[in-house]
Amino acid sequence: MRSKPNMLVTGTPGTGKTTTSAALAEATNLRHINIGDLVRDKKLHDGWDDQLECYIVNEDLVCDELEEIMEGGGNIVDHHGCDFFPERWFDRVVVLQTENSILYDRLTKRGYSGAKLTNNIECEIFQVLLEEAKDSYKEEIVVAMKSDSVDDMNRNVATITEWVRTWSSTS
Numbered sequence: 749m750r751s752k753p754n755m756l757v758t759g760t761p762g763t764g765k766t767t768t769s770a771a772l773a774e775a776t777n778l779r780h781i782n783i784g785d786l787v788r789d790k791k792l793h794d795g796w797d798d799q800l801e802c803y804i805v806n807e808d809l810v811c812d813e814l815e816e817i818m819e820g821g822g823n824i825v826d827h828h829g830c831d832f833f834p835e836r837w838f839d840r841v842v843v844l845q846t847e848n849s850i851l852y853d854r855l856t857k858r859g860y861s862g863a864k865l866t867n868n869i870e871c872e873i874f875q876v877l878l879e880e881a882k883d884s885y886k887e888e889i890v891v892a893m894k895s896d897s898v899d900d901m902n903r904n905v906a907t908i909t910e911w912v913r914t915w916s917s918t919s
């Protein structure tokens with residue numbers, strides 16, 4: 749049994765996973781692991797996907813890389829997918845959600861356009877990440893949180909920080 753919880757922060761790109769995870773890490777002293785950065789820095793991929801404009805994540809390499817770290821507990825994993833991590837890794841799965849027009853503005857600001865933009869907006873409309881999370885983890889550990897504004901983010905960080913504070917491995 750780990751002495752500190754592991755948490756997954758997931759959601760469509762642009763919903764605020766990295767910003768929220770960084771604030772959470774600061775508030776809780778847990779370790780923020782951004783899967784995208786890890787994949788790039790440790791080359792845990794099978795090359796670049798020209799069409800989707802992202803690395804082709806090698807899921808086995810990512811899981812091998814993180815196994816020991818996750819066993820130790822105290823991690824915030826930040827990723828826009830959640831179905832390939834072992835279920836036993838996480839004590840809580842947070843799915844961030846953002847209203848379409850707000851997400852649209854965030855993604856265009858990030859330089860997304862065309863199919864990449866449309867795909868991500870559709871991903872959010874159809875709640876793909878929430879469904880994926882519910883399919884992959886026990887429903888009682890999955891929580892959806894609205895991430896439209898800075899107020900939302902501050903409230904989410906406060907709520908999760910309180911949960912981490914009261915978490916115990918026996919619960």
Ligand code: ADP
Binds near residue numbers: 759761767854896900
């Ligand atoms: P993700 O990691 O999910 O792709 P980011 O954390 O990189 O998302 O956030 C994308 C952009 O949206 C950033 O410019 C960030 O400052 C902004 N942002 C994220 N969450 C919020 C929020 N709840 N309210 C306002 N702006 C936000």
Ligand code: MN
Binds near residue numbers: 765766767
């Ligand atoms: Mn991110």
